[in-house]
Amino acid sequence: xxxxxxxxxxxxxxxxxxxxxxxxxxxxxxxxxxxxxxxxxxxxxxxxxxxxxxxxxxxxxxxxxxxxxxxxxxxxxxxxxxxxxxxxxxxxxxxxxxxxxxxxxxxxxxxxxxxxxxxxxxxxxxxxxxxxxxxxxxxxxxxxxxxxxxxxxxxxxxxxxxxxxxxxxxxxxxxxxxxxxxxxxxxxxxxxxxxxxxxxxxxxxxxxxxxxxxxxxxxxxxxxxxxxxxxxxxxxxxxxxxxxxxxxxxxxxxxxxxxxxxxxxxxxxxxxxxxxxxxxxxxx
Numbered sequence: 301x302x303x304x305x306x307x308x309x310x311x312x313x314x315x316x317x318x319x320x321x322x323x324x325x326x327x328x329x330x331x332x333x334x335x336x337x338x339x340x341x342x343x344x345x346x347x348x349x350x351x352x353x354x355x356x357x358x359x360x361x362x363x364x365x366x367x368x369x370x371x372x373x374x375x376x377x378x379x380x381x382x383x384x385x386x387x388x389x390x391x392x393x394x395x396x397x398x399x400x401x402x403x404x405x406x407x408x409x410x411x412x413x414x415x416x417x418x419x420x421x422x423x424x425x426x427x428x429x430x431x432x433x434x435x436x437x438x439x440x441x442x443x444x445x446x447x448x449x450x451x452x453x454x455x456x457x458x459x460x461x462x463x464x465x466x467x468x469x470x471x472x473x474x475x476x477x478x479x480x481x482x483x484x485x486x487x488x489x490x491x492x493x494x495x496x497x498x499x500x501x502x503x504x505x506x507x508x509x510x511x512x513x514x515x516x517x518x519x520x521x522x523x524x525x526x527x528x529x530x531x532x533x534x535x536x537x538x539x540x541x542x543x544x545x546x547x548x549x550x551x552x553x554x555x556x557x558x559x560x561x562x563x564x565x566x567x568x569x570x571x572x573x574x575x576x577x578x579x580x581x582x583x584x
Contacts, residue, residue, distance in 0.1 A: 343495015376569025405522015445501025
């Protein structure tokens with residue numbers, strides 16, 4: 301009886317992970333029928349990035365350094381993508397309503413993140429970390445699907461930049477789950493969620509009203525910017541980076557050193573996206 305009780309949670313967690321993979325495979329089939337190739341490609345990139353972060357978390361002993369560099373590279377890439385891609389498109393639809401959408405996206409993103417933290421204090425059938433990641437994945441997928449469904453000429457670089465944070469998110473989630481004695485298998489569900497929701501959202505056609513499009517694309521920009529800022533590495537006492545340190549004796553000195561890594565990684569992430577955009581846009 302004891303063996304059955306100990307194996308039951310593992311079996312359930314594996315089923316959650318398997319369900320995520322099967323949903324992504326099914327979404328790939330739907331994309332083949334509807335022609336939503338860019339959203340599903342980005343979805344598979346998100347899946348690979350998140351599972352890669354899980355793989356790294358299970359094999360590295362430098363948790364704090366990996367969190368700083370992963371978060372810095374992702375946030376730098378995402379903030380730069382906002383300036384190069386999302387914000388100009390949102391304001392291009394309608395200057396005022398696009399700006400309003402950005403403000404709404406940031407406020408709603410902050411509110412959802414803050415209220416979502418209460419999930420960690422609620423008894424749920426799914427681990428709160430996985431539940432929050434799944435909600436974030438669905439939001440990212442909706443943004444990608446709406447953008448590419450209504451602007452099919454947009455290149456893949458934007459979508460890849462949007463999901464760049466999935467690597468460090470997968471790393472942090474797997475590290476947190478394993479440190480708490482939980483399985484990492486359920487992380488496969490949010491890893492697949494981006495592609496699944498993106499394919500479904502790509503079928504939504506926005507009305508030909510620049511004010512509505514400005515609010516929608518601005519809202520997506522604001523939410524994305526909030527996520528990007530949330531991934532900026534915070535090397536402070538009590539932060540996730542501090543919690544990942546293996547020793548506490550020299551925490552101040554170590555955090556001071558990691559702050560330099562945080563700045564370097566963020567700048568590098570932004571430069572990479574800028575250079576990729578520059579060379580992919582001849583004549584700019």
